[in-house]
Amino acid sequence: MKAIYRILIALVLLASAIASYSKGIQSGVFLFIILGLVLEGAFWFGLFPIKRRKGT
Template identity: 65%
Template sequence: MKTLYRVLILIALLVAAIASYSVGSQTGMFAFIILGFLLEGAFWLGLFPAKKR
């Protein structure tokens, strides 16, 4: 079940990043592009978590 939640959160982050990039490019608001960048970063960090020793 933990894997399912992780996958759903990653999909939600990716969709939110794409939506933010889209709104930022249409309206020209740089804040949405920065938000998209942060959401995409969260997606990539969640996709490859740090390995425990």
């Protein structure tokens, strides 16, 4: 069940980033482009999480 939520959240983030880019380009509002970058970054960092080593 956890994998389904991860996939669903990733798809929502990607769709939101694409919609934000589209709105920013159409309206010329740079804030939407920044929001798209943030959402896309959240998508990629969520897709490939940073793995930390346990113990040394």
